[in-house]
Structures are given as C-alpha cells and as structure tokens.
Amino acid sequence: MFPDILKRLRKNKQKTQKEMAEFLGITRQAYGHYENGSRQPDLSTIEKLADFFEVTTDYLIKGKERNVTDTDLSDDEKKMLAFFKNPELNLFFKEMAQSKEEQLEEMRQIWEIIKKRGLTK
Amino acid sequence: MFPDILKRLRKNKQKTQKEMAEFLGITRQAYGHYENGSRQPDLSTIEKLADFFEVTTDYLIKGKERNVTDTDLSDDEKKMLAFFKNPELNLFFKEMAQSKEEQLEEMRQIWEIIKKRGLTK
DNA sequence: CATTATACGAAACATAATGTTTCTGTCAAT
C-alpha cells in the first residue's frame, strides 16, 4: 500500500527518484526500494517524506486519511463529552482545556495522589 | 520523542512490557528497546501499536494530536473535544468522570490554586 | 529478615534488515 502512494505523490510533485534520494541523503536505488516495496524507510525518513509531501504519516503508512468526526467517538469519549457538558462543571473544565501543559501535568500528578488517598483511607 | 509517548500510552492502559511484547509477538526486551529509544519498530509494528492504543501513527511518531475537524460542534465543544482527545489525558479524565464528588471538589480547589500561581509567577 | 516474584534495563551476540554498487532495460531526443 505504502509504495504506490509514495510513487504517486512523487509524480504529482514532478520529482525524480534521484531528486528524492538527494533530499533524503541516500542513493537513488535505496529510495527506489521504497517505491517498489522491497525495503521500508525508518521513522525519521517517514517523517521527512510526510513533511515533504505535506501529508500525514498515517496517509503514507496506511493510505487512509483520518478525519475525525463526532461519529468516530468511542463510548468512553461520548461519556466524557456528556460529563464535560454538565453545567456545574463546565467552567472548571473549560478553563482546564485552555490551560498550559505544565499546569495540566501538575494536575495529573495531584490527581494520582488524590486517587491513592481515596483508596487507602 | 516517540519512546516517551509509547511508555505513557502503555502505562495509561495499565500494561506491562511483557504484555505488549506478547501482543506484538516479540520478546519483552525487544519491546523495551522501543521505549528507551535504542531501537525503532518497523512500519507494521507501528501500525499495530497505533491500533492498540487507538491513536494515529502521527501521534506515535511525532507526538502530535489528532486533527479534529468536527463541524457539528460549537467552538467551545470543539476545543474541549480536541483537548480530551489527547490520548495521554484519556485515562486521567476517564477516571475523573467516574470519581466521587468529594474528590472532584478537591480537584476544583487545587485547580484554583494552580491557576493563581500560574498568573503570578 | 530472607525469599520469591514481578517489572525493567543493559551488554553481547546472532540474525535480519537496509543501503550501496553494479549491471540491465526503456524511452526520448538528436
């Protein structure tokens, strides 16, 4: 699946294997291996390719776009959404959703403590 | 970046390295290499891991969140959805949604403190 | 306290993968 997509993306960008290889810092043949599926690039190369072609790594690897819609939500996620919509909690979580990552990390740590205490006492 | 994310996702799912290794059909040490960054899994393994943790390969590889493109939700809801769709926060909020009211109250109070501190420092 | 089990990390080796070199073929352009 991956090989054909790669080839198509390259053709669309009007690039030769040689050019792609130079961009990646490998030989033309090595890049050619990717396109005919005989070899697989490592993760850093995947990233470079995804960036170059401006696609997600998901698309390169699986060949599928991942548009997340509300119908894609799991039951747990739906439950959480309902929970978050609770008017009494709304402000609290709305604020958290907009907070900095460091503050969230603190919350996570504190939560661990509260959880443990709740079990033992 | 990839190794830490993998470890956190596993911990969130309460799995051991051994269990993950069995799931992938490799030894525990081989999987351990992924988490400490000394080895990188191939693409098919990446896919298996992404499926297992229910995240995109983009998130596993680059550590970026999924794109939320919902059209039926309000801006606030979209923000919250994007926020708690962050795979690493999943367990955290799942637990909170099921926790006792007293514990939530504590969280709210602590949150106030963290908020204020964030403003002043 | 000693012991057993669980979970994890690290070194060294065997194995499997990739990257390169070399050769071959195709297709335009001249």
Next chain:
DNA sequence: ATTGACAGAAACATTATGTTTCGTATAATG
C-alpha cells in the same frame, strides 16, 4: 544509431534489529 535521463534487479557490504543472558529495584510473602 547514439547519447543521456530514468528506473528496476541482483549481489554484496553495512547497519539495524531481536534474542539471550545477566543484573537491579521493588513489592509481596513466609
């Protein structure tokens, strides 16, 4: 016909991964 650009395939060299083995830390158990 011939040259040059482009790309596929085989075989080897190189690099990576996966396994085995050993060691450490922690928690539970007698």
